[in-house]
Amino acid sequence: MHTAPLDAATLESCLSAAVAAPSIYNTQPWRFRLDPDDVALEVRAAPERGLRHADPVGRALHLSVGAAVFNLRVAAAHFGWTPVVRLLPLPDDPSLLAHLRLTGTAQRHTALHRPDLYPMIWRRHSSRFPFSGRPLPPAVRVELADAARTEGATLTFSGPAETARLLRVAAVAEHRTRTDPDRAVESRRWVHRDPDDSADVGIPQAALGVQDAHEQLPMRDFTAQRHLERLPAQPFESLPVIALLTTEHERRSDWLRAGQALEHVLLVATAHGLRASLLHQPMEWPDLRRTVSHMPDLTGHAQMLIRLGYGPEGPATPRRAPDHVR
Known part of the structure; x- marks a missing residue:
């Protein structure tokens, strides 16, 4: 002991x-x-x-x-x-x-x-910026898939055609979210526009990233296009690397396992110098989430779409102090 x-x-x-x-x-x-x-x-x-x-x-x-x-x-x-x-x-x-x-x-x-994952906890940040076109080595893809499997989930990398389909589904979801009044209000509640805002939750303006100038990637606009400070636009990678995280079942315990698998994947990716951003929008609409799951030779329940690549590190978002979460 x-x-x-x-x-x-x-x-x-x-x-x-x-x-x-x-x-x-x-x-x-x-x-x-x-x-x-x-x-x-x-x-x-x-x-x-x-x-x-x-x-x-x-x-x-x-x-x-x-x-x-x-x-x-x-x-x-x-x-x-x-x-x-x-x-x-x-x-x-x-x-x-x-x-x-x-x-x-x-x-x-x-x-x-x-x-070596403990120091990766502090280095991992979501990056909502363009990545380079540098491909992910096959061995890294295998290790990321193994990390998800260890936690009882499956990580599948899609080919070009399937990636294009998944991004179209994500774009539909993003459009729905932007134009839904209730979700727009809810989203804006968690955005801090004042750079001097000392809030320890939510997303500061600097962490919102940029929008894809060519609209190839449906990056989430947390501001829901409702205020003047629109996200700047830049061209994103032409062939994004997208991975789908799924679980065999759809129970609360499976959601918790999916969260562990997601973080395991993200920390291993960080150890390899990769950046990641999450395309969660399709998961927020039941009909679109079911569509995401319909991949060739794949069954299960979609839990997250993960975009991976080499690029700039995203800014850190605030966190509550340990004595505030007890």
């Missing part, structure tokens, strides 16, 4: 890693509670940070929390613990999404992830 206690500094580092995870609109819809007797962390949903219109059933909230759980696992292993995770441990307590017990001594050779 692990002989050292979970001291305050280690706990704060683990929680800092957890809240560095990506979340829809940077809502950070999570809370954490330490059970000192069991040396365990409870991971709970923060439903008040949910998105009523974009995410009415909480699927994206679960993905966000799943990503935080993966970061907790990586941080725990980094500090010498073996994390034992139970998803949805109490059926009569639906807000308790995960229970992570810290036990034993972490064994590097038996870890379910690369040993």
